[in-house]
Amino acid sequence: MKQTLSSNYILLLILTVVAALVAFNVTQNIMVKTVVGLAILKFWLVAFQFMELKKAHPFWKFLIILFGIIFGLIIMIIL
Amino acid sequence: MELKEKSIYYPPGGILIWIIIYLELITFGMAIIALAYYGSEERDLFHNNSLKLNKTIGTINTILLLTSGFFVAKGIQYFKVQHIKKTLLFFNWAIVGGFGFLVLKSIEYYEKLKVGLTMDYNSFFTFYWLLTGFHLIHVIVGLVLLIVISFSIRKKQIEASFEDIEASASFWHMCDLIWLLLFPVLYLLF
Numbered sequence: 001m002k003q004t005l006s007s008n009y010i011l012l013l014i015l016t017v018v019a020a021l022v023a024f025n026v027t028q029n030i031m032v033k034t035v036v037g038l039a040i041l042k043f044w045l046v047a048f049q050f051m052e053l054k055k056a057h058p059f060w061k062f063l064i065i066l067f068g069i070i071f072g073l074i075i076m077i078i079l
Numbered sequence: 080m081e082l083k084e085k086s087i088y089y090p091p092g093g094i095l096i097w098i099i100i101y102l103e104l105i106t107f108g109m110a111i112i113a114l115a116y117y118g119s120e121e122r123d124l125f126h127n128n129s130l131k132l133n134k135t136i137g138t139i140n141t142i143l144l145l146t147s148g149f150f151v152a153k154g155i156q157y158f159k160v161q162h163i164k165k166t167l168l169f170f171n172w173a174i175v176g177g178f179g180f181l182v183l184k185s186i187e188y189y190e191k192l193k194v195g196l197t198m199d200y201n202s203f204f205t206f207y208w209l210l211t212g213f214h215l216i217h218v219i220v221g222l223v224l225l226i227v228i229s230f231s232i233r234k235k236q237i238e239a240s241f242e243d244i245e246a247s248a249s250f251w252h253m254c255d256l257i258w259l260l261l262f263p264v265l266y267l268l269f
Contacts, residue, residue, distance in 0.1 A: 009149040023267040039263045050152040051252045057087040071108050078115045
């Protein structure tokens with residue numbers, strides 16, 4: 001459990017750095033999809049691991065997954 | 080406690096904080112989608128103005144919030160096994176991280192105001208000030224909650240139940256969640 005939190009934290013930091021690097025080094029279309037995808041992945045990691053949503057009823061898990069998918073898709077379609 | 084958390088009525092921190100979290104996420108989500116929509120309508124304006132934002136400060140602030148959230152999660156973990164000393168240590172570091180965010184945000188705001196990039200400068204900066212401003216208010220409220228529960232744990236006040244502490248931690252993580260959605264759209268995508 002202790003290791004799960006630490007490894008998730010390190011993963012979150014790596015994803016943040018990767019998103020920043022991608023934002024400056026690839027074409028607009030790929031950049032939007034990658035950066036939004038990474039943001040949603042980080043969003044889920046924080047919700048499930050740090051907020052312990054992984055222990056909650058499936059209803060609450062479903063809502064956070066649905067929110068991430070809808071938000072990510074709308075941003076990708078618009079941009 | 081595990082069994083209670085599996086109930087639909089008892090998500091970690093309690094049902095009320097999760098109703099607030101989803102309402103906040105929907106509200107901020109709609110505002111960020113509006114930012115993306117207007118950005119797609121005026122691509123050049125949003126691109127040129129997004130270049131005026133300090134991306135280094137934005138990235139460091141993301142790392143500060145993630146680190147602070149990690150410390151809160153560790154604090155909760157130690158509180159569950161009644162390791163009060165370590166709980167307080169991690170909560171204190173989380174509070175330091177939160178104050179670090181406030182300091183960097185103040186520097187960023189000062190830089191913008193100094194060169195006249197106020198809310199009515201253009202539509203990009205209207206979104207910038209409104210979204211980051213509302214987020215900042217949430218961070219301040221989250222910090223106050225963290226300080227209050229740390230004080231409460233230190234004084235061994237029985238009024239602060241585990242659910243109160245977990246709810247305050249969830250509010251702090253919510254600030255993290257909102258920033259994780261806001262930062263890339265505002266600072267990186269245009």
